[in-house]
Amino acid sequence: MEVTKKIGVIGVGKLGQAIISGLIKNNPGIVNNIIGTVNHLESIEKVKKVFNINVSNDNINLVKNSDVLIIAVKPQNMSDLMTQINPYIDGSKLIISVAASITTNFIAQRLTEKIPIIRAMPNTPCVINKGMTALSASANCSKEDLQLASSIFEVVGETVIVDEYLMDGVTALSASGPAYLYVIIESLAEAGVKLGISREVSTKLAAQTMLGAASMVLSSKSHPALLKDMVTTPAGCTIDGLMELEEGKLRVTLIKAVVLAAKRARELVNN
Ligand SMILES: NC(=O)c1ccc[n+]([C@@H]2O[C@H](COP(=O)([O-])OP(=O)(O)OC[C@H]3O[C@@H](n4cnc5c(N)ncnc54)[C@H](OP(=O)(O)O)[C@@H]3O)[C@@H](O)[C@H]2O)c1
The missing domain is CATH 3.40.50.720 (NAD(P)-binding Rossmann-like Domain)
Known part of the structure; x- marks a missing residue:
């Protein structure tokens, strides 16, 4: 229209x-x-x-x-x-x-x-x-x-x-969301830098990977866990990375971040 x-x-x-x-x-x-x-x-x-x-x-x-x-x-x-x-x-x-x-x-x-x-x-x-x-x-x-x-x-x-x-939940998820994802891209790029890859190349690798993964979720309509399993070879390197993410409580941290932002979204009108 x-x-x-x-x-x-x-x-x-x-x-x-x-x-x-x-x-x-x-x-x-x-x-x-x-x-x-x-x-x-x-x-x-x-x-x-x-x-x-x-x-x-x-x-x-x-x-x-x-x-x-x-x-x-x-x-x-x-x-x-x-x-x-x-x-x-x-x-x-x-x-x-x-x-x-x-x-x-x-x-x-x-x-x-x-x-x-x-x-x-x-x-x-x-x-x-x-x-x-x-x-x-x-x-x-x-x-x-x-x-x-x-x-x-x-x-x-x-x-x-x-x-x-x-x-308020939408606000915390998709309106604030780009900020969370920029932090993730920035962190992945820092990892690349730590491993000797230039910042420019690392940032491109991280951002395009996020874009590709997001596009896979949207186009395949598969549960993200199934797509994750497709990347995770038995005894390969991805499972080691995933274990570290679990130990660092990435999932619960993201969930709590969105829940807290939604609480703040409810309060914004007053201050
Ligand atoms: N940023 C995001 O990603 C995002 C996402 C979703 C929703 N929002 C919502 O969008 C709104 C704006 O956020 P923002 O990040 O764009 O803030 P912002 O950059 O501070 O923009 C606010 C704008 O409002 C103007 N303004 C303030 N009082 C006004 C008035 N009485 N008459 C006319 N203009 C007035 C300001 O003018 P001056 O610059 O001259 O002060 C400024 O241009 C917020 O309510 C926010 O919750 C933001």
Whole structure:
């Protein structure tokens, strides 16, 4: 579905830029239909250096001139922002919030008009069209609203629709996830360096291996344990590496990291 609506991105920070950049790469013509806002005047110039879009710190003007509002400010800024834009929200708008921890109910309670609200949780690989976005919708969203939101994020990667109560878990898994995986790539590359391989080659070996393994999981639809078994020759070297990972509690550490991040995601709105 082609996105022809006027899109306003409130908060052109790291994630806002990732989304805009993906949208423009896929459809350069969309640039005239995107406007953005930031908080500080000095940020305007920074964004203008990256994108040729209309960017300002005027949220009211943005709301008046957009059909779809993608809100990408920090969770802590959401309440004040809603109070500011509420008088200008009419029934024609669709809100898509990417703020971690902020529920559709939180937003609805701060708006006079009962408009459809979508909660989306993308991740930064959206910038290279390899994003993963989970979406959930307020009860008053139509199928078309959800389809429109999906089509915005589909151009920058894959999408799934989940019940809203799962969103903090999604935040901790796929939105924070790239950070965990960068640490793993960095560590594997350090191992290569320790073994005498150049950092450049080590990093390529580690990153492409992660990409290949992830692609195998997605394309084969096999359980990761089965794919692991395919690599693990009896009395070979992989089993020694796996034993070391078990001793270092890699699995439980990753599980606990995601569970803790989900707990933090639930708290973000308050501080
Ligand atoms: N980063 C991720 O990977 C990721 C993934 C999923 C979801 N998210 C969510 O996305 C949101 C943004 O995260 P981020 O990492 O992109 O943060 P960020 O880089 O700090 O960006 C926040 C942006 O919001 C702007 N802003 C703040 N208050 C504003 C206001 N009242 N009006 C207009 N713009 C305002 C800031 O402008 P200034 O720069 O001028 O202060 C900045 O451009 C958060 O809610 C986060 O939970 C992030």
